[in-house]
Amino acid sequence: MEAIANPRITCVYLNSYVGKNVIIVGKVIQLRGDEALIDADGNITAHLNREAHLSAGNGVQIIGKVNPDLSIKVLSSLDLGTGVDYNLANSVVEISHQHRNLFSYD
Amino acid sequence: MAAVLWVHLSKAARAARESFADDTLRPVTIKQLVDCKEAYPSAELAIDGMPTTQVTLIGQIRAVNPQAINITYRIDDGTGLIDVKKWIDADKGETTPRFGVDTYVRVYGRLQSFNGKRHVGAHYIRAIDDFNEVNYHLLEATYVHLCLTKGTSADGQPQQQGGGGMDTGGDSMFVDGGYGAGGVGDSAGMQARLSPCSRNARTVFNFLANSAPGDGAHLNQVASGTGLSVRDIMSATEELLGHGLIYTTEDDETWAILEC
Numbered sequence: 335m336e337a338i339a340n341p342r343i344t345c346v347y348l349n350s351y352v353g354k355n356v357i358i359v360g361k362v363i364q365l366r367g368d369e370a371l372i373d374a375d376g377n378i379t380a381h382l383n384r385e386a387h388l389s390a391g392n393g394v395q396i397i398g399k400v401n402p403d404l405s406i407k408v409l410s411s412l413d414l415g416t417g418v419d420y421n422l423a424n425s426v427v428e429i430s431h432q433h434r435n436l437f438s439y440d
Numbered sequence: 441m442a443a444v445l446w447v448h449l450s451k452a453a454r455a456a457r458e459s460f461a462d463d464t465l466r467p468v469t470i471k472q473l474v475d476c477k478e479a480y481p482s483a484e485l486a487i488d489g490m491p492t493t494q495v496t497l498i499g500q501i502r503a504v505n506p507q508a509i510n511i512t513y514r515i516d517d518g519t520g521l522i523d524v525k526k527w528i529d530a531d532k533g534e535t536t537p538r539f540g541v542d543t544y545v546r547v548y549g550r551l552q553s554f555n556g557k558r559h560v561g562a563h564y565i566r567a568i569d570d571f572n573e574v575n576y577h578l579l580e581a582t583y584v585h586l587c588l589t590k591g592t593s594a595d596g597q598p599q600q601q602g603g604g605g606m607d608t609g610g611d612s613m614f615v616d617g618g619y620g621a622g623g624v625g626d627s628a629g630m631q632a633r634l635s636p637c638s639r640n641a642r643t644v645f646n647f648l649a650n651s652a653p654g655d656g657a658h659l660n661q662v663a664s665g666t667g668l669s670v671r672d673i674m675s676a677t678e679e680l681l682g683h684g685l686i687y688t689t690e691d692d693e694t695w696a697i698l699e700c
Contacts, residue, residue, distance in 0.1 A: 338516070338520065338521055339471065339518065339519050339520055340516075340518045341518070342518055357518045359571075359575075393571065395571070410542065412500075412542060412544075414571040415571070417570060417571070417572070418571055418572065419572050419575070422572060422575045422576070422579075423575055425575075425579070426575045426578050426579060429578070429579060429582050430578065430582075433582050433585070433586075436469050436471060436472060436519065436581065436582055436585055437469060437471060437518075437519045437578075438471070438519065
């Protein structure tokens with residue numbers, strides 16, 4: 335089967351994933367037109383697509399490509415509401431990098 | 441006579457283990473399902489050496505392909521993609537819920553391999569309301585993987601128990617009974633010495649500690665108590681003897697805990 339995996343990352347991992355597709359779970363800090371500032375263990379700028387429906391203060395999962403300037407070109411986004419445990423999400427990112435054999439192909 | 445009894449015992453143990461694999465609900469990432477291999481052609485699929493049939497997974501629906509008798513969902517959890525087939529129950533007709541693209545769902549089902557292609561036959565699919573369930577599931581899948589490959593350190597060691605009916609895979613967060621939980625030898629020091637041992641060795645050790653602290657237990661007792669095969673017990677006791685945790689008493693097949 336095709337090896338399509340989108341690693342889960344936070345802000346600190348952006349550097350290692352330039353040009354790759356990733357999943358980021360974070361909190362929407364600010365919306366400016368088609369740009370959003372997202373906090374995932376650090377602030378990330380996301381360039382939204384047309385279909386994005388985010389609201390400031392809510393959690394969001396974005397899947398997108400990491401640009402060379404470490405912003406994200408969003409391919410798909412999902413509003414997660416307000417009940418998201420961000421510490422849990424960040425722990426999952428750490429765990430998924432410690433146990434790569436369960437989570438990613440490389 | 442003894443040999444006949446042995447064969448019988450190990451057969452029973454094996455049968456118990458087969459049904460155990462069938463009754464165990466294991467949380468997995470999709471990558472584990474994509475990666476897992478048969479031990480030999482047409483054997484059961486195994487993850488981390490544990491035969492695995494019943495699985496639970498989470499993921500986002502990427503494609504929906506409705507057919508006359510089933511709906512195939514292509515599900516993505518960020519680690520891989522797999523097809524999940526939900527058979528349509530003719531009696532229920534229209535009430536079978538359908539899920540849209542991008543919805544996060546939890547799937548309970550059977551891992552199946554057909555013509556070399558793998559899919560999950562879903563017993564049940566439901567939408568995930570609380571996103572934290574996604575993260576929780578990924579942690580649980582990792583936890584079960586680590587328990588099976590490395591064992592756990594001190595408390596609440598999930599153990600494989602053939603006939604015990606303890607659900608190691610699915611209910612792993614809460615397994616605390618049986619031979620998994622320590623007994624007489626449950627001091628911190630003992631647990632530390634036990635930590636490099638395999639799962640089977642711990643099971644045997646804890647059985648000995650719980651059931652026969654003084655006089656030791658014979659192979660047959662250990663086999664019926666733990667549900668392990670004779671061969672597994674022999675290698676487990678070999679390991680424990682090597683670590684100086686048990687000793688042989690009346691004969692080579694009766695062991696007791698070496699108290700320290």
